[in-house]
Amino acid sequence: MKVVVCIKQVPDTKGGVKFNPDGTLDRGAMLAIMNPDDKAGLEAALRLKDQYGAHVTVLTMGLPKAADVLREALAMGADDAVLVTDRVLGGADTWATSTTLAGALRNMEYDLIITGRQAIDGDTAQVGPQIAEHLGIPVISYAQEIKLDGNKVTVKRQYDDRYHMVEAKLPCLITALSELNDPRYMTPGGIFDACQAEITTWGRADLKDVEDGNLGLNGSPTKIAKASDKVRKGAGEKFVPESPEEAVGIIIGKLKEKHVI
Amino acid sequence: MDFSLSKEHEMARQLFKDFAETEVKPLAQEIDQEHRFPRETVEKLAKYGFLGIPVPKELGGQGCDVLTYAMCVEEMSKVCGTTGVIVSAHTSLCVDPIMTFGTDEQKQKYVVPLAKGEKLGAFGLTEPGAGTDAQGQQTKAVLDGDEWVLNGSKCFITNGKEADVYVIFAVTGKVEKRGKMMKEISAFIVEKGTPGFTFGTKENKMGICGSATYELIFTDCRIPKDNLLGKQGKGFNIAMHTLDGGRIGIAAQALGLAAGALETTIQYVNERKQFGRAIGAFQNTQFQLADMATKVEAARLLVYKAARAKDQYQKDGKSAYGVEAAMAKLYAAEVAMEVTTKCVQLHGGYGYIKEYDVERMMRDAKITEIYEGTSEVQRMVISAALLK
Numbered sequence: 154m155k156v157v158v159c160i161k162q163v164p165d166t167k168g169g170v171k172f173n174p175d176g177t178l179d180r181g182a183m184l185a186i187m188n189p190d191d192k193a194g195l196e197a198a199l200r201l202k203d204q205y206g207a208h209v210t211v212l213t214m215g216l217p218k219a220a221d222v223l224r225e226a227l228a229m230g231a232d233d234a235v236l237v238t239d240r241v242l243g244g245a246d247t248w249a250t251s252t253t254l255a256g257a258l259r260n261m262e263y264d265l266i267i268t269g270r271q272a273i274d275g276d277t278a279q280v281g282p283q284i285a286e287h288l289g290i291p292v293i294s295y296a297q298e299i300k301l302d303g304n305k306v307t308v309k310r311q312y313d314d315r316y317h318m319v320e321a322k323l324p325c326l327i328t329a330l331s332e333l334n335d336p337r338y339m340t341p342g343g344i345f346d347a348c349q350a351e352i353t354t355w356g357r358a359d360l361k362d363v364e365d366g367n368l369g370l371n372g373s374p375t376k377i378a379k380a381s382d383k384v385r386k387g388a389g390e391k392f393v394p395e396s397p398e399e400a401v402g403i404i405i406g407k408l409k410e411k412h413v414i
Numbered sequence: 415m416d417f418s419l420s421k422e423h424e425m426a427r428q429l430f431k432d433f434a435e436t437e438v439k440p441l442a443q444e445i446d447q448e449h450r451f452p453r454e455t456v457e458k459l460a461k462y463g464f465l466g467i468p469v470p471k472e473l474g475g476q477g478c479d480v481l482t483y484a485m486c487v488e489e490m491s492k493v494c495g496t497t498g499v500i501v502s503a504h505t506s507l508c509v510d511p512i513m514t515f516g517t518d519e520q521k522q523k524y525v526v527p528l529a530k531g532e533k534l535g536a537f538g539l540t541e542p543g544a545g546t547d548a549q550g551q552q553t554k555a556v557l558d559g560d561e562w563v564l565n566g567s568k569c570f571i572t573n574g575k576e577a578d579v580y581v582i583f584a585v586t587g588k589v590e591k592r593g594k595m596m597k598e599i600s601a602f603i604v605e606k607g608t609p610g611f612t613f614g615t616k617e618n619k620m621g622i623c624g625s626a627t628y629e630l631i632f633t634d635c636r637i638p639k640d641n642l643l644g645k646q647g648k649g650f651n652i653a654m655h656t657l658d659g660g661r662i663g664i665a666a667q668a669l670g671l672a673a674g675a676l677e678t679t680i681q682y683v684n685e686r687k688q689f690g691r692a693i694g695a696f697q698n699t700q701f702q703l704a705d706m707a708t709k710v711e712a713a714r715l716l717v718y719k720a721a722r723a724k725d726q727y728q729k730d731g732k733s734a735y736g737v738e739a740a741m742a743k744l745y746a747a748e749v750a751m752e753v754t755t756k757c758v759q760l761h762g763g764y765g766y767i768k769e770y771d772v773e774r775m776m777r778d779a780k781i782t783e784i785y786e787g788t789s790e791v792q793r794m795v796i797s798a799a800l801l802k
Binding site for chain 2: 225342
C-alpha cells in the first residue's frame with residue numbers, strides 16, 4: 154500500500170502573527186513549523202505503515218527551505234520525500250497550489266492521499282478537495298478516525314454537532330483534523346538519517362498534465378488585498394449577582410436583548 | 415573553528431526541547447515533592463530512543479554522537495534535573511562501559527536491550543568507605559568454579575532498584591604496584607533478580623528527589639563467570655574511563671539546570687513588579703542576568719567541547735577527553751550552583767517557596783558539584799595533567 158501525505162511549512166502562530174508594513178505576513182520573523190493538521194495526517198499515514206507496512210511518501214510545494222518539514226517527516230518515519238520548488242510556482246493560491254500538487258501526484262503511485270484539513274496560515278481548507286477533483290478521485294474531508302479494510306477506507310467525518318461514517322474505495326483522498334491523533338516525536342537517529350537522506354526535487358518541468366496558466370501567481374484567481382491578525386474581542390460586561398435566580402435573570406435579559414431568544 | 419551547530423544537532427535540540435516541555439516539565443514538581451521515580455517518563459524516553467543516543471544502530475541505539483546525547487541531558491535538565499540524571503547514569507555509566515569493554519556476547523545481551531530502553535542501567539562503584547578514594551573498596555568477588563561470588567555493599571547508587579542491569583566493581587585480589595600491595599579491582603555485570611542481590615535503604619536526598627538512590631547489597635551473590643566486564647584486574651581503569659564519560663553527562667545536567675533556572679528567571683523578572691515597574695527594569699537585575707547568561711554560555715562551550723572530544727575518541731580510539739570532561743564538569747557544576755542560587759535571590763521570597771521551579775533547581779544543582787567526582791577531584795584531574 155502506498156500513501157502520499159501532502160504537508161506544508163507554515164509560520165508558527167503560537168508566538169503571535171507578525172506582519173510586514175505592506176500587510177503581508179513577515180514569514181522571516183516567525184518560526185516555520187509543519188502545519189498541525191498535516192502533521193496529524195502524517196501520523197495517520199505512519200500508523201498505517203506500522204500496522205500494514207504502508208510505504209509513506211511526503212510531498213510539499215514551497216521554497217527550498219520547505220525541505221526542513223520534509224526532513225522532519227522523514228525523521229518521524231516517512232520513507233520518501235518530494236519537494237516541488239520553482240520560481241514560476243511562487244505566489245500560488247489554493248487553485249494554483251492544488252494544480253501543482255496534482256501535477257506532481259500524477260507522477261507518483263498512491264492508494265491513499267492524505268492532506269491536512271487546512272493550513273494555519275491560510276485557513277481555506279480548499280487544497281485537499283481540489284487535488285482530489287483534479288485527479289478524479291473521491292475525497293473525504295475532516296477525518297477524525299480512519300479505518301482501512303482491504304480496498305476501502307471508513308472515515309469518521311466530523312461536523313460541529315455530529316459525525317458521519319463515510320466509506321470510500323481506494324484510491325481516495327482524506328483530509329485530516331489535528332484532533333485525529335497525537336503525532337509522534339522524531340527520533341534522534343531518525344533526524345541523523347533524515348539529514349543525510351536524498352530529497353527528490355521537482356520543478357515546473359516535472360509536473361504532469363498541467364497548464365502554465367494555472368500555476369503560480371499568474372494562475373491564481375485569488376488576489377489578497379490585505380491580511381490581518383484575529384480581531385480581539387471586547388472586554389465584555391461583568392456582573393456579580395448575589396443569587397442564582399438573579400444570575401438567570403441577567404442571562405435571560407441579555408439573551409433577549411440580543412434577540413437570541 | 416566553527417561554533418555553529420549542524421542541521422542534525424539543531425533538529426535534535428528542538429526535539430529534546432519539545433519533548434522536555436510536553437512530557438517532562440509537567441511532572442517535575444510532582445516527582446520532586448513525592449520523591450517518586452518517573453517510570454512513565456522512562457517509558458517515553460525509551461520509545462523515542464533517548465536511552466541509546468550515542469550507541470551504534472547495530473547495537474540497538476540511535477547511531478548519534480556524544481554531543482547529541484549531551485544536548486538531550488541538557489534539555490531534560492532544563493526542566494527536570496531528575497530526568498537528566500536518569501538518562502545520564504543509564505547511558506554514560508552502564509551502556510558506555512559495556513559497549514567499550516564488553517565482549518560481543520555481552521554487547522548483544524546487554525547493550526541492545528539497554529540502548530532500546532527495554533532495560534534500564536546503573537553503576538555501582540561508591541561504598542560507604544570508598545567515595546573519592548575508589549581504592550578503598552570492600553566489596554569482594556571470588557571465583558568459585560564457573561561463577562563469581564560477590565559479597566559487600568554499594569551506596570548512593572543512581573537508578574538503584576529501578577535499573578535492570580548494574581555495572582559493579584569489586585576486589586578480586588591483591589597486586590604489587592611500585593613496591594606496594596594494592597587491591598586488584600574488577601568490573602562485573604549483575605542483573606536485578608540475581609539471588610543474593612538485594613536493595614537496602616532508599617536515600618532521602620536534598621535534591622534530584624525523583625531519582626532513585628539506593629544501597630545495593632550482595633550476599634553470596636553468584637553470577638556467571640562470563641559476567642566479568644573487561645579483563646580481571648582492570649576494574650579501576652574501567653571505572654575511571656567510565657567516569658570521564660559520565661562527567662560529560664553530569665556537566666550537561668548542570669548546564670541544563672543553570673540554563674533552565676535562567677530562562678525561568680528572565681520570564682519572572684519581566685512579570686514581577688516592584689516600585690511600579692518590572693524588576694527586570696532595574697540595572698541590578700540586568701547586570702546579574704548578563705553575568706549569568708555569559709557564564710551559562712561559557713559552560714555550554716566547555717560541555718560541547720568535551721562531548722566533541724569524546725566523539726573524536728569514539729572515532730579514533732585514542733584521543734583524550736578526560737581533562738576536557740573534568741573542566742566541563744567543574745565549571746558547569748559551579749555555574750549551576752551560582753546561577754540557581756542567584757535565580758532564587760531574584761525571585762525573592764517566592765524563590766524560597768516550593769511552588770516555584772527555581773527552588774527545586776537550586777537543590778538539584780548542589781549534587782552536580784559532588785557526584786561522579788567532586789569539584790575537588792576535577793581540580794585534581796586537571797592539575798595532574800598540567801603538572802605531569
